[in-house]
Amino acid sequence: MATTAPQLEGAKDEMAALIKAKSCGPILVRAAWHDSGTYNKDIPSWPQCGGANGSIRFKPEMSHAANAGLCGALALIEPIKTKFPEVSYADLLQMGSALAIEMAGGPKIPIRYGRVDTTGPEECPAEGNLPGAAGPFADGSATPAEHLRKVFYRMGLSDKDIVALSGAHTFGRSYPSRSGFGKESTKYTKDGPGTKGGSSWTQEWLKFDNSYFVEVKAQRDEELLVLPTDAALFEDEGFRQYAEKYAEDQDAFFADYAESHLKLSELGSKFSEGTPCCECCS
Numbered sequence: 001m002a003t004t005a006p007q008l009e010g011a012k013d014e015m016a017a018l019i020k021a022k023s024c025g026p027i028l029v030r031a032a033w034h035d036s037g038t039y040n041k042d043i044p045s046w047p048q049c050g051g052a053n054g055s056i057r058f059k060p061e062m063s064h065a066a067n068a069g070l071c072g073a074l075a076l077i078e079p080i081k082t083k084f085p086e087v088s089y090a091d092l093l094q095m096g097s098a099l100a101i102e103m104a105g106g107p108k109i110p111i112r113y114g115r116v117d118t119t120g121p122e123e124c125p126a127e128g129n130l131p132g133a134a135g136p137f138a139d140g141s142a143t144p145a146e147h148l149r150k151v152f153y154r155m156g157l158s159d160k161d162i163v164a165l166s167g168a169h170t171f172g173r174s175y176p177s178r179s180g181f182g183k184e185s186t187k188y189t190k191d192g193p194g195t196k197g198g199s200s201w202t203q204e205w206l207k208f209d210n211s212y213f214v215e216v217k218a219q220r221d222e223e224l225l226v227l228p229t230d231a232a233l234f235e236d237e238g239f240r241q242y243a244e245k246y247a248e249d250q251d252a253f254f255a256d257y258a259e260s261h262l263k264l265s266e267l268g269s270k271f272s273e274g275t276p277c278c279e280c281c282s
């Protein structure tokens with residue numbers, strides 16, 4: 001079923017108000033990426049190929065270890081879904097993510113709408129498609145760089161996409177109680193806003209800028225997080241050219257980030273006909 005422009009616009013307004021009131025942008029970005037990031041380009045059938053299809057809302061997928069804590073994101077968007085039922089969960093997730101990045105000072109991402117939702121738990125992908133942050137890696141990879149390539153190449157993404165998208169860690173925090181990574185609290189996170197605690201990658205973790213690349217390169221502040229997969233961006237020859245560029249040039253990062261994020265937001269998505277594109281129809 002197509003979604004009408006007033007429903008999309010109404011949902012977008014409510015989403016913006018939610019992000020402002022709860023400082024919940026980062027968890028929305030992570031939830032959207034974890035819905036998309038199960039995609040396997042070698043599986044031709046939908047929804048078996050995984051991807052941005054709303055399946056993360058079902059228990060079998062939400063219970064995957066990589067999704068710890070993300071039920072909170074779904075609970076946040078549920079009232080918007082109730083109010084604007086024509087907008088699919090898959091669209092709401094991608095809308096929340098792109099809007100949060102734009103509201104935090106990041107690039108505008110021209111998200112396309114009309115994603116068809118999966119309808120039941122039996123349509124969830126198997127566990128193990130999302131990347132781990134440190135070895136030993138379940139796929140047998142010897143290094144974080146090898147693991148990142150295995151996971152992102154399976155989605156049809158490139159080295160440039162891997163580095164640009166990793167820049168989303170400029171936003172948000174890691175919690176020992178969820179992923180097991182990071183500290184209980186740091187001087188940058190002890191007071192929130194929003195949930196208190198965790199470790200951030202950057203000092204101003206509610207701002208979307210290129211400081212992730214600057215900090216991961218410098219590794220000068222013990223209060224900031226660097227995961228093995230973050231460090232790999234400056235250690236691996238193929239990744240380093242992009243990471244260095246983004247540390248130097250925020251405009252270059254924003255341009256590449258917007259392009260890669262748009263691709264990520266459409267992985268495995270099936271679009272219904274007749275849904276207006278919010279960006280050009282509103």
Ligand code: HEM
Nearest residue numbers: 026027029030033131132133165168172173174175178179
């Ligand atoms: C490159 C491989 C990646 C790995 C290994 C990874 C790993 C992680 C881990 C361990 C956390 C902490 C989660 C928690 O404890 O709650 C996290 C948080 C986060 N990740 Fe990633 N991630 C990756 C890629 C991405 C991508 C591609 C995006 C988005 C485009 C992204 C966006 C985020 C955001 C926004 C947070 C913060 C969530 C919050 O504050 O609640 N990550 N990631």
